[in-house]
Amino acid sequence: MSTLHLLSHILDRSADRFPDKDAVRFNGQALTYAEWATRANALASALIAQGVRRGERVGIYLNKSLESAVTIYGIWKAGAAYVPLDPQSPPARLKFAIADCGMRHIVTSPVKAAALDELATGTPLECAIGTNDSSPMLRCMPWDEVYALGGATPSVFVMEQDLAYVMYTSGSTGTPKGLMHTHHSGLSYAQLSADLYGVTDSDRLSNHSPLHFDMSTFDFFSGPLRGATTVIIPEAYTKLPASLSKLIQDERLTIWYSVTTALVQLLLRGVLQSRDLSALRWILYGGEPFHPRQLRELMMLVPSARVSNVYGPAEVNQCTYYHVPDLPNDFDESIPIGHVWDNSEGLLLDEHDNEAAHGEIGELVVRTPTMMRGYWDRPDLNARAFYRRPVFGDYEDVFYRTGDLMRRDADGNLRFCGRKDRQIKTRGYRVELDEVESALAVHRDVDECAVFTIPDDEGSTLIHAAVILKPGASTNEATLKSEVAVRIPPYAVPVAIALMDDFPRTGTGKIDRRALREQTINTRTVAGATVQML
Amino acid sequence: MTLLAGVAPPRTDDATVKDALRQFITTQLLMQPNMALGDDEELLLSGLVDSLGAVRLINFVESDLRVQVPPEDVVIEHFQSINAIAAYLSQRQQAT
Numbered sequence: 001m002s003t004l005h006l007l008s009h010i011l012d013r014s015a016d017r018f019p020d021k022d023a024v025r026f027n028g029q030a031l032t033y034a035e036w037a038t039r040a041n042a043l044a045s046a047l048i049a050q051g052v053r054r055g056e057r058v059g060i061y062l063n064k065s066l067e068s069a070v071t072i073y074g075i076w077k078a079g080a081a082y083v084p085l086d087p088q089s090p091p092a093r094l095k096f097a098i099a100d101c102g103m104r105h106i107v108t109s110p111v112k113a114a115a116l117d118e119l120a121t122g123t124p125l126e127c128a129i130g131t132n133d134s135s136p137m138l139r140c141m142p143w144d145e146v147y148a149l150g151g152a153t154p155s156v157f158v159m160e161q162d163l164a165y166v167m168y169t170s171g172s173t174g175t176p177k178g179l180m181h182t183h184h185s186g187l188s189y190a191q192l193s194a195d196l197y198g199v200t201d202s203d204r205l206s207n208h209s210p211l212h213f214d215m216s217t218f219d220f221f222s223g224p225l226r227g228a229t230t231v232i233i234p235e236a237y238t239k240l241p242a243s244l245s246k247l248i249q250d251e252r253l254t255i256w257y258s259v260t261t262a263l264v265q266l267l268l269r270g271v272l273q274s275r276d277l278s279a280l281r282w283i284l285y286g287g288e289p290f291h292p293r294q295l296r297e298l299m300m301l302v303p304s305a306r307v308s309n310v311y312g313p314a315e316v317n318q319c320t321y322y323h324v325p326d327l328p329n330d331f332d333e334s335i336p337i338g339h340v341w342d343n344s345e346g347l348l349l350d351e352h353d354n355e356a357a358h359g360e361i362g363e364l365v366v367r368t369p370t371m372m373r374g375y376w377d378r379p380d381l382n383a384r385a386f387y388r389r390p391v392f393g394d395y396e397d398v399f400y401r402t403g404d405l406m407r408r409d410a411d412g413n414l415r416f417c418g419r420k421d422r423q424i425k426t427r428g429y430r431v432e433l434d435e436v437e438s439a440l441a442v443h444r445d446v447d448e449c450a451v452f453t454i455p456d457d458e459g460s461t462l463i464h465a466a467v468i469l470k471p472g473a474s475t476n477e478a479t480l481k482s483e484v485a486v487r488i489p490p491y492a493v494p495v496a497i498a499l500m501d502d503f504p505r506t507g508t509g510k511i512d513r514r515a516l517r518e519q520t521i522n523t524r525t526v527a528g529a530t531v532q533m534l
Numbered sequence: 535m536t537l538l539a540g541v542a543p544p545r546t547d548d549a550t551v552k553d554a555l556r557q558f559i560t561t562q563l564l565m566q567p568n569m570a571l572g573d574d575e576e577l578l579l580s581g582l583v584d585s586l587g588a589v590r591l592i593n594f595v596e597s598d599l600r601v602q603v604p605p606e607d608v609v610i611e612h613f614q615s616i617n618a619i620a621a622y623l624s625q626r627q628q629a630t
Contacts, residue, residue: 236578
């Protein structure tokens with residue numbers, strides 16, 4: 001038996017052990033493990049034939065489909081690292097990532113072909129796999145030609161510390177940053193999470209997250225590691241809660257993993273009481289706090305499922321869990337994020353990097369085998385993110401600074417207390433408010449701007465902005481919104497942009513964002529304005 | 535479809551509704567006003583209309599076509615093509 005030291009070995013092993021079992025499903029179609037491996041091998045052969053070399057970054061630019069699964073493993077089998085590109089993101093933002101990591105190849109589908117010329121303009125992109133629509137700028141190869149190459153495993157040397165995937169996330173300087181994970185960090189995560197949640201070959205996992213979200217690694221790494229079936233949920237279902245709950249019922253999902261927002265939407269609009277969800281044995285949520293009243297309601301509607309709050313920046317995959325106990329009726333405290341994984345060490349540090357006294361707030365730093373290698377080509381960020389510290393005696397090791405402020409309860413559970421910087425979560429998406437501000441600030445009509453968040457009515461927050469226009473400039477909110485949407489992903493575009501003559505200021509003349517925020521909340525209440533949910 | 539942009543008449547015939555939907559989808563969601571979009575063309579599962587587009591489509595039905603869509607009706611079967619939406623709308627109008 002071959003060893004298990006690369007993420008691609010997950011599929012090889014399960015194709016040996018469970019060749020005829022459904023491995024991935026999408027919209028009623030399925031691939032067995034044997035079919036999945038054959039297709040991934042064919043894609044790897046195609047990529048190699050198109051010049052992909054070990055360690056290269058290959059883009060995934062696809063709406064969800066069975067090809068999502070094929071592509072991840074096909075890229076690994078070619079010795080390369082995958083870079084998931086948000087199919088809903090504006091091309092200008094994707095071009096940054098393509099140029100930043102020197103991407104020459106992209107795997108896509110005909111439905112996304114219209115954007116390829118733009119993605120290739122001014123970037124190193126030279127080849128598109130998965131579409132026939134010949135772009136004059138790219139060599140193209142459709143899926144049927146890929147699959148005609150057959151399923152022989154290409155022979156490529158790859159080792160554990162090689163790059164496995166790069167995920168781009170919001171960056172505070174106005175451009176995204178690429179998190180680099182290795183086969184080692186990814187496989188450590190797959191093994192530990194599969195053990196922690198007891199994943200077996202009789203499990204049926206949800207894949208709710210898009211590929212460019214780190215949560216998708218559980219669905220595509222940990223499930224296949226144990227021979228489970230992963231059910232890929234079409235993007236549109238994420239906005240159709242009643243269809244989503246029916247899918248959970250009909251696909252007899254046993255493990256659900258998503259951002260909190262998705263579960264709140266299911267609770268509010270998913271008609272859960274009319275669905276049979278008794279196959280669900282574990283619900284994992286994370287990304288944002290769950291209101292205890294809503295969480296209790298969910299637990300009552302799905303009594304078969306254990307519920308766990310999981311936490312971890314994408315830089316370290318997951319690193320804590322809290323198995324939620326039965327919640328008493330009058331319980332209204334926040335839910336802890338729990339304990340650091342058994343294979344990891346977490347410390348709370350004060351501003352001088354000393355361990356915070358018990359019960360005091362400190363920044364969580366983590367030492368874990370699931371930690372990323374670093375940010376692509378950003379020595380400045382790496383210098384800040386990683387922190388060397390003696391562990392025992394003269395032995396020192398690297399910790400990742402999460403930027404998350406926490407407090408430890410008397411029973412050892414960690415509680416989230418806020419951020420050190422201006423990173424926020426909106427409906428499950430991680431956004432640097434500075435990136436949104438930068439996008440507004442470069443607009444030709446904007447003189448000054450401020451971006452801030454306001455709680456929505458469903459336990460999350462929404463991004464708002466206020467701007468002062470340049471003298472003589474005339475534009476309106478709708479135009480500003482559509483123009484800023486070219487630079488940032490749709491979820492980061494402010495839901496409202498107030499045009500103002502001046503901002504509230506602090507004594508030193510700085511923008512008083514807190515006052516601005518309160519002013520906006522009051523205005524909304526007075527006007528009786530409601531924000532369209534969903 | 536200026537006819538429907540303002541105050542929509544309470545009942546509209548099938549062809550008008552389909553044209554309004556087609557116009558909204560091609561110009562507002564896909565930004566391809568010259569596209570020939572068929573009545574049976576798969577909108578959601580194909581990824582042609584993305585998830586944020588799905589929300590805008592439902593909002594369009596509610597605010598511009600003036601049809602309230604209860605949560606249990608926000609399902610893929612009712613929104614997957616122009617024909618599917620039109621059929622759902624006529625079913626809703628007959629029910630109310």
